[in-house]
Amino acid sequence: MSLQLVVDPIACDAHGTCAELLPELIVLDEWGYPIVDARPVPAHLEGHARRAVAACPVLALRLRRLRGA
Amino acid sequence: MSAPPHPTVAPPDATVVPRLIPHRPDASLGAHLARLGPPPRPTRSLVEQVEAAGVRGRGGAGFPTGVKMAAVAARSRTRGPIVVANGTEGEPASAKDQTLLVHVPHLVLDGMVAAAGAVGAREAILCVDRRHRHVVDAVGRAVGERQGRWADTVAVRVAQVPSRYVAGEESALVHWLNGGEAKPTSSPPRPFERGVDGRPTLVDNVETLAHVALVARFGAEWYRAIGTPDEPGTVLLTVGGHAARGGVYEVPSGVPLAALLDNAGAPLAELAGVLVGGYFGTWLDPATAAAVAVDHSSLRAVGGSLGCGVVFALPRGHCGLAETARIARWLAGEGAQQCGPCAHGLPAMAEAMEHLSAGGPGASRAHVRLHQLFVQVEGRGACRHPDGAVRMVRSALEVFAADAAAHAAGRPCPPAPAWLPTPAPGGWR
Ligand SMILES: Cc1cc2nc3c(=O)[nH]c(=O)nc-3n(C[C@H](O)[C@H](O)[C@H](O)COP(=O)(O)O)c2cc1C
Ligand code: SF4
Ligand code: SF4
Numbered sequence: 001m002s003l004q005l006v007v008d009p010i011a012c013d014a015h016g017t018c019a020e021l022l023p024e025l026i027v028l029d030e031w032g033y034p035i036v037d038a039r040p041v042p043a044h045l046e047g048h049a050r051r052a053v054a055a056c057p058v059l060a061l062r063l064r065r066l067r068g069a
Numbered sequence: 070m071s072a073p074p075h076p077t078v079a080p081p082d083a084t085v086v087p088r089l090i091p092h093r094p095d096a097s098l099g100a101h102l103a104r105l106g107p108p109p110r111p112t113r114s115l116v117e118q119v120e121a122a123g124v125r126g127r128g129g130a131g132f133p134t135g136v137k138m139a140a141v142a143a144r145s146r147t148r149g150p151i152v153v154a155n156g157t158e159g160e161p162a163s164a165k166d167q168t169l170l171v172h173v174p175h176l177v178l179d180g181m182v183a184a185a186g187a188v189g190a191r192e193a194i195l196c197v198d199r200r201h202r203h204v205v206d207a208v209g210r211a212v213g214e215r216q217g218r219w220a221d222t223v224a225v226r227v228a229q230v231p232s233r234y235v236a237g238e239e240s241a242l243v244h245w246l247n248g249g250e251a252k253p254t255s256s257p258p259r260p261f262e263r264g265v266d267g268r269p270t271l272v273d274n275v276e277t278l279a280h281v282a283l284v285a286r287f288g289a290e291w292y293r294a295i296g297t298p299d300e301p302g303t304v305l306l307t308v309g310g311h312a313a314r315g316g317v318y319e320v321p322s323g324v325p326l327a328a329l330l331d332n333a334g335a336p337l338a339e340l341a342g343v344l345v346g347g348y349f350g351t352w353l354d355p356a357t358a359a360a361v362a363v364d365h366s367s368l369r370a371v372g373g374s375l376g377c378g379v380v381f382a383l384p385r386g387h388c389g390l391a392e393t394a395r396i397a398r399w400l401a402g403e404g405a406q407q408c409g410p411c412a413h414g415l416p417a418m419a420e421a422m423e424h425l426s427a428g429g430p431g432a433s434r435a436h437v438r439l440h441q442l443f444v445q446v447e448g449r450g451a452c453r454h455p456d457g458a459v460r461m462v463r464s465a466l467e468v469f470a471a472d473a474a475a476h477a478a479g480r481p482c483p484p485a486p487a488w489l490p491t492p493a494p495g496g497w498r
Contacts, residue, residue, distance in 0.1 A: 008255045009408035010451045029445045033409035 002040035003063045005049060009033070011060035018061050022052040040066055085332070086295060088303045089279050090319050094172035096207060098214040101175035108179045109285055111186020111222060116142055119187070119281055121289035123301045128155055128237075128274030129349065129377045131300075131365045134281065137271065138188055140261045144269035145189035151265045152185045152193035152223075153246070156204065156275040157230050157237035160347040161490040162379045165305035166275050168317040170197065170204045173279065174211035178225060180278030183285040185223040188271055192224050195275070196242055199229035200495060232495025234348075234403035238452045239272040241405070250497040252405040253452035276305050297323035300364045304378055308333040310488055311340065311384035322364045326353075326380070329363060335382040342389050342468050344489070346376025348396050349457025351464035352389060372467075374460065381489065388482035390472055392489050393465035394422035399491040400458045404450075411455040414446035418462055425473055428481030436473065439466065 005025060007018075014032035024045055025037040041049045041063070053061050091104060120135030141150050154177060158166040170177060181193040195212075197204045208227050215225075228246060230236050236251035243264045245251035264270025273281070280302055284292050293301040300322045306329065309315045313334025320329060326345070330337055343358045344350055351373040353361065361367055365375045383389055401415035421438045424431035439462065447459045466473060472482065 008451070009410065009449060010253075010255045012409065014409055029410060029449075030441075031409050031413040033413075033449070035445070035449070 002066045003046065003049065004038060004040060004066050005036040005053075006038075006062055006064050007034055007036050008060045008062070011058050013058050013060070015057055017055045017057065018052040021055055022048050025049065026052065034061070036061075085318060086303050086321055087319055088283060088295075089169060089176060089276070089305065090173055090317070096172055096174055096211065098175055098211070098218075101173070105176070105286060108183065108282065111183055111285075113142070113187055113189070115183055115187035115281070115285055118284050118289050122280075122284045122292040123289075123299070124277065124280050124284060124292070125300055125365070126274055127276035127280070127305070127378070129347075131375065134273060134277055137261060137273070138184065141190075141269045141271040142188040144262070148268045149192075150188050150190040150269040150271060152181055152188065152190050153239075153242060153260075153265060153270055153272045154181050154193065154195045154275050154278050155237060155239070155242060155272055156195060156197045156208075157242070158198060158201070158377075159232075159234040159237040160377050160379060161492050162309055162344075162381050163307045163347055163377050164309075165307050165317045165378055167201055167204050169276055169279060169305065171207040174208050175215075176279045176282050177208075177275045178211060178215065179285070180275075180280070180282035181225060182223045184271060184273065184278055184281050188269075190223065190271070193226075194246065194265070195225065195227045196230050196246075197227065198232050198236075200232040205229060231497055232492075233497065234400070235405050235452065235454050236495075236497075238454070240452065242272060243270060245498075252407060252497060253454075255451050295321040297362075297364050297366075299366055304363065304375075306363065306378040306380050308335065308380045308382070310344075310382035311335055312382050320363065323362045323367070326361050326363050327359050329380065330358070330382065333380075333382075339384055341383045341385045341387055344379065344381040344383065344461075346374045347379040348400055348461055348489075349453075350374055350376040350379060351460060352393070352468040353464075354468045372464070383488060387485050387488055388426060388472065389465055389469040390422065390426040390476065391482065391485070392487070393462060393469075394419065394426045395487060395491060396489055397422045397458060397462055400454070400461075402494060404454055405452075405497075408450045408455075410446050410449035414442055414449075415455060415458055418442050418446065418458065422462060422465075425476060426481065428476040429479055432473070432481075433477040436466070436477070439463075 019026040116138045124134040125131040231251045240254045260270040296302045304322045398419040401419045406412045421435040425435040
C-alpha cells in the first residue's frame with residue numbers, strides 16, 4: 001500500500017508547520033503555502049508524514065491511499 | 070433511427086451545419102416540435118447511446134458525457150440523482166450558450182429531461198446567469214410553454230446564478246444551489262458523488278444537453294455522421310473580435326480554423342493572433358491558426374485548447390501582451406480568493422504582465438518572474454481557475470515573443486483601445 005500527501009488549498013492557512021516537520025516532501029512557496037511532493041511517500045518517511053498530517057492545525061493536509069497500490 | 074424531418078442543407082462552400090440551431094430559429098415549442106418531432110420517452114438506455122455517439126462535454130474540458138452519465142446512474146440506487154444544466158456562460162467572449170438558450174430553449178429542456186430519465190433523476194435545474202436577462206426571459210417562457218405537457222416525468226426549474234466567472238465551475242454551482250456562496254469547494258466529493266442536496270448530481274453544459282437531446286431522437290450512428298471519429302458531431306463556436314461577420318457558428322468538429330475565420334470575415338492576414346478557448350484558452354499565432362483544425366485533439370497537438378469554443382481574432386496593430394495583461398488582471402479579480410496560490414499568484418501574474426506590456430527595465434525582469442509564478446500557481450487551486458489563467462498567459466509569451474522582446478528593449482506598443490471584454494464582477498450570493 002502506498003500513500004500520497006495531498007493538501008486542501010481552501011483549508012490551508014499557510015501555517016507552514018508541515019514543511020518544518022517534513023522538509024523532504026514539503027516546501028513552501030513564496031507566500032508560505034506548501035508545495036507537496038505528489039509521488040508515493042517513501043516507506044522510511046511515512047511516520048514523519050503522519051506526524052505532519054497530525055500537526056496541521058486546520059486539517060488541510062492528509063494522506064491518501066494511492067489506487068492500485 | 071430516422072433522420073431529422075427537415076434535413077438542413079448548408080451551401081456547399083459554407084462550414085455551417087445547423088443541427089442544434091436552425092438557420093431561421095423560432096424559439097416556440099410549436100416550431101421546435103415541427104422541426105424535430107416529439108421527444109422520445111426517456112429511457113435508461115440513453116446512457117449507452119450517448120457513449121456510443123461519443124458526445125463530449127461542451128463546458129470546456131471535453132470529458133466524455135456518457136461516462137459521466139454512467140457514473141451518476143450507477144449511484145441512483147442509493148439516492149435519487151439530480152440534473153444540473155450549466156447555462157451560466159461566465160466566459161465574457163462566449164455567447165454560444167446564451168444563443169442556444171434564447172433561440173432553441175426547448176432542445177436544451179429536452180436534453181435535460183432525457184438525461185434525467187437516463188440517470189434516474191426526477192428533478193432538473195437549469196442554471197443561468199442572473200445578469201443575462203434575455204436568457205432568463207427566454208427560458209422562463211419556454212418552461213412555461215411546457216407546463217402540463219410532460220409534467221409527470223421530470224420537474225424542471227430555472228435558477229438565476231450570481232454573475233461570476235468561477236460561479237460556473239461545477240462545485241461552485243452545487244454549493245450555491247445548496248444555499249452557500251457561488252464559490253468552488255474542496256473535492257472529493259465531486260458532484261457526481263455528492264452534489265445538490267447531497268444527491269448524485271449530473272452537471273452538464275447546456276450545449277452538451279442539446280446534443281444529448283439529438284442523440285435521444287436520432288441515435289448514435291446519425292450523430293457520428295459528421296465531425297471527427299474521436300469528436301463526433303457539431304460544435305458551437307463564438308467568433309469575435311476583428312470579424313466582419315462575428316457570431317455563433319455551428320460547424321462540424323474538425324473544420325479548418327482558417328475556413329471558419331474566412332467565413333466569419335476575419336482574414337488571417339489581418340490578424341496579430343487568435344485566442345482560442347476563451348480566457349482559459351491559448352493564443353495562436355496566425356501561421357499556426359492557418360494550419361489547425363477546430364477540435365480538442367488537433368488544437369492540443371499545437372499546444373492549444375478548444376475550451377468553450379471561443380475564437381477571438383485580434384487585429385494587427387493591437388498589442389496581444391496588453392490584452393493578455395488586462396485579462397490576467399480580470400481573472401485575478403474573478404478568483405474566489407480561497408486558495409493561497411490563486412489569491413496571491415494571479416495578481417502577481419497580472420502585475421508581471423502589466424510590466425511586460427508597459428516596456429522598459431521592468432519588462433525584462435517580468436519574463437523571469439512569470440516563469441517563477443507559473444510553477445507556483447499551476448495545479449495548486451481547489452479548482453482549475455489558476456491553471457486556465459497560467460495556460461492563457463504562457464501562450465501569450467510564446468505567441469507574442471517578438472513583441473515581448475521589443476517591449477523589454479524599450480519599444481512598447483502604442484496604447485490602443487481594449488478589445489477583449491472584462492465585465493464588472495457580480496456578487497457571490
Ligand atoms: C473557473 C471555472 C469556470 C467554469 N465556468 C463554466 C461555465 O460558465 N459554463 C460551463 O458550462 N462550464 C463551466 N466550467 C466547467 C464546469 O466545471 C463543468 O466541468 C461543466 O459544466 C461540465 O459540463 P460538460 O461536461 O457538459 O462540459 C467552469 C470551470 C471552471 C474551472
Ligand atoms: S500545516 Fe496545514 S495549514 Fe499549515 S501550511 Fe501545512 S497544510 Fe497548510
Ligand atoms: S483556485 Fe482560485 S478560484 Fe478556484 S477555488 Fe481556489 S481561490 Fe477560488
